[in-house]
Amino acid sequence: MADYKIIFTGPSGAGKTTAITALSDIATIRTDAASNEILDSYIGKKGITVAMDYGLMKLGNRDKIHLYGTPGQERFDFMWEILIKGGLGLILLIDHAHRYPIREMKAFLHAFRDFLKEGKLVIGITRMDVKPEPGLELYYEHFRALNINPPIFEIDARNKQDVSLLVQALLYSLDPGIT
Amino acid sequence: MMPNSTKNPIRIMKQGMDTRTSDMLKMVFEKHAQAAFILVEETQAEACIFDMDTLGSKALWEIYQQQHPAMPTLVLSLYDWVGKKHLFIKKPVKLTILLEQLTLLKQQVEQFRLTLTELIPASQTETQTKAGTASPKKQTQDVKHTTQTLEQYQQHYFSQYADNRICGEHPDINLKDRKAVASISYHANEYFQGLFSKAMHLAKQQQCCIHIQGFFGELLIHPAKNRLLSSVQEERLFTMATMPIKAEHVKMLTVPPEELEQQIKTASVAFYHYYLEQFTWKLSLWTARGRIMADTPLDQAIVLSRWPNFTRLLIPPHAMQITALWIETACSLAETARLLEIPQRDVFTFYNAVYAIGLAYPDHQTKDHHKTLKLSAKHTEQRGLFRKILSHLGLKI
Numbered sequence: 001m002a003d004y005k006i007i008f009t010g011p012s013g014a015g016k017t018t019a020i021t022a023l024s025d026i027a028t029i030r031t032d033a034a035s036n037e038i039l040d041s042y043i044g045k046k047g048i049t050v051a052m053d054y055g056l057m058k059l060g061n062r063d064k065i066h067l068y069g070t071p072g073q074e075r076f077d078f079m080w081e082i083l084i085k086g087g088l089g090l091i092l093l094i095d096h097a098h099r100y101p102i103r104e105m106k107a108f109l110h111a112f113r114d115f116l117k118e119g120k121l122v123i124g125i126t127r128m129d130v131k132p133e134p135g136l137e138l139y140y141e142h143f144r145a146l147n148i149n150p151p152i153f154e155i156d157a158r159n160k161q162d163v164s165l166l167v168q169a170l171l172y173s174l175d176p177g178i179t
Numbered sequence: 180m181m182p183n184s185t186k187n188p189i190r191i192m193k194q195g196m197d198t199r200t201s202d203m204l205k206m207v208f209e210k211h212a213q214a215a216f217i218l219v220e221e222t223q224a225e226a227c228i229f230d231m232d233t234l235g236s237k238a239l240w241e242i243y244q245q246q247h248p249a250m251p252t253l254v255l256s257l258y259d260w261v262g263k264k265h266l267f268i269k270k271p272v273k274l275t276i277l278l279e280q281l282t283l284l285k286q287q288v289e290q291f292r293l294t295l296t297e298l299i300p301a302s303q304t305e306t307q308t309k310a311g312t313a314s315p316k317k318q319t320q321d322v323k324h325t326t327q328t329l330e331q332y333q334q335h336y337f338s339q340y341a342d343n344r345i346c347g348e349h350p351d352i353n354l355k356d357r358k359a360v361a362s363i364s365y366h367a368n369e370y371f372q373g374l375f376s377k378a379m380h381l382a383k384q385q386q387c388c389i390h391i392q393g394f395f396g397e398l399l400i401h402p403a404k405n406r407l408l409s410s411v412q413e414e415r416l417f418t419m420a421t422m423p424i425k426a427e428h429v430k431m432l433t434v435p436p437e438e439l440e441q442q443i444k445t446a447s448v449a450f451y452h453y454y455l456e457q458f459t460w461k462l463s464l465w466t467a468r469g470r471i472m473a474d475t476p477l478d479q480a481i482v483l484s485r486w487p488n489f490t491r492l493l494i495p496p497h498a499m500q501i502t503a504l505w506i507e508t509a510c511s512l513a514e515t516a517r518l519l520e521i522p523q524r525d526v527f528t529f530y531n532a533v534y535a536i537g538l539a540y541p542d543h544q545t546k547d548h549h550k551t552l553k554l555s556a557k558h559t560e561q562r563g564l565f566r567k568i569l570s571h572l573g574l575k576i
């Protein structure tokens with residue numbers, strides 16, 4: 001029985017809840033209460049509550065992938081612990097229609113910097129239908145300067161295929177040899 | 180009888196044919212058909228005579244249909260033929276029947292030549308812009324009355340997996356065998372792909388828009404907005420992309436951006452919208468169909484500068500695996516197929532596409548290092564699970 005998780009993060013309104021709902025086999029829930037095992041242990045330790053979105057992919061044979069959506073604005077230092085335990089990777093969603101999408105992206109990359117030393121990152125740029133200009137070049141440029149090369153896809157979080165392709169890119173980044 | 184037109188003979192290639200049959204054809208062309216036909220190489224051909232009875236011809240036929248889906252074709256066989264699309268002669272071939280069928284073949288080719296020269300006159304477009312009216316020809320298309328803009332977002336943009344057949348069916352070859360490599364190579368310049376990349380070059384150089392007019396319809400290129408608008412359906416574009424074409428067959432006009440935008444707003448044709456990259460990518464897939472661009476170094480490591488925007492591209496087989504590998508380590512085409520255990524044609528197809536949009540290039544410094552790369556084994560225990568996730572999401576592996 002395998003038990004892994006994928007974390008969705010990004011500013012509020014970027015489409016995290018929508019994306020998780022697109023992939024989840026259960027109704028997406030908001031774990032405000034200490035209802036979830038993993039969060040439980042964390043909340044116990046640090047004594048604050050965080051509301052996370054939670055969804056689940058049931059793969060059969062009791063294999064599961066937990067899908068977590070981080071809160072939009074709060075602090076992230078706690079995330080590190082959650083991520084390293086069975087975390088396959090981080091899916092960062094950015095709202096392209098926001099006034100300063102790059103500034104927002106930087107803040108999230110900074111918050112997850114420890115995880116990103118080892119862990120895999122995939123980026124979905126949402127709401128490009130609302131604001132097509134400038135294109136993805138904006139983000140490509142940013143990452144060229146950092147000399148890292150994550151998958152960056154234009155997505156619509158309401159479209160399951162788009163969100164699934166982010167997951168696929170994450171898995172192949174982890175292991176190009178999947179056949 | 181055979182019309183006399185030695186000036187511009189029909190250029191025919193032979194497929195699956197022994198020398199006896201091809202000698203017979205040559206003789207007929209010269210002695211009985213007033214040299215209205217000549218045998219040429221595949222890249223020059225505008226029609227084909229296909230012998231179905233030689234060894235391996237069934238497989239060859241599959242490949243041929245991939246490579247030349249729209250080419251006028253005459254099939255010769257000992258057995259009955261069910262395909263309605265092609266001309267057919269049951270062997271033994273009689274001279275009168277052959278001449279009859281050759282006449283039909285010629286008519287098909289001439290029909291195509293005619294459409295090639297049926298260019299829309301440039302002046303027509305100008306009138307249209309000024310008066311806001313469409314030519315009669317355009318009115319036959321489905322007319323959209325809403326004003327169109329470049330920013331229009333369409334469902335059309337969502338990604339799809341390409342059918343495996345997009346890569347053709349070539350078996351793997353020995354990549355050191357020059358002749359074998361030549362047999363699966365193509366020159367973009369002989370196809371619309373070459374003309375299109377010239378247009379793109381021109382647009383960038385002059386910082387303007389381009390209006391392409393051809394027998395297939397119209398294409399509008401707006402580089403600053405990263406858009407291509409097409410007045411024609413994809414099936415037609417695909418057919419056009421597969422056929423050898425000459426510069427004379429297409430008219431290219433440079434247009435100032437404001438003028439093009441105005442033209443789009445007032446057009447009565449519903450355009451199909453593409454990102455430029457998306458179109459360039461597709462055109463490469465359509466043209467190559469599993470072949471490799473001539474002169475591609477097969478033993479040099481390929482550098483991929485970033486992930487393609489897969490969610491808005493037609494995804495050919497194994498494209499994501501190859502990307503993930505190349506992002507991790509530059510690796511030659513031959514080595515890539517070997518490492519990932521995938522057909523060479525899939526690697527070629529993907530390389531052509533990323534090369535076309537300027538994301539990949541051969542690293543001339545690094546010859547294939549033969550350091551025998553191995554995909555790290557530490558992941559293998561996860562592979563089963565990953566496979567399960569992909570199939571759960573309905574994704575193609």
Ligand SMILES: Nc1nc2c(ncn2[C@@H]2O[C@H](COP(=O)(O)OP(=O)(O)O)[C@@H](O)[C@H]2O)c(=O)[nH]1
Pocket residue numbers: 010011012013014015016017018019072126127128129130155156157158
């Ligand atoms: N137009 C558009 N709306 C989107 C897109 N992605 C998500 N949305 C919508 O954006 C809103 C915010 O999404 P939500 O999932 O709640 O964002 P969250 O705050 O990150 O969880 C929802 O109404 C979504 O339907 C997109 O690509 N285009």
Ligand SMILES: [Mg+2]
Pocket residue numbers: 013016017018053069
């Ligand atoms: Mg939310």
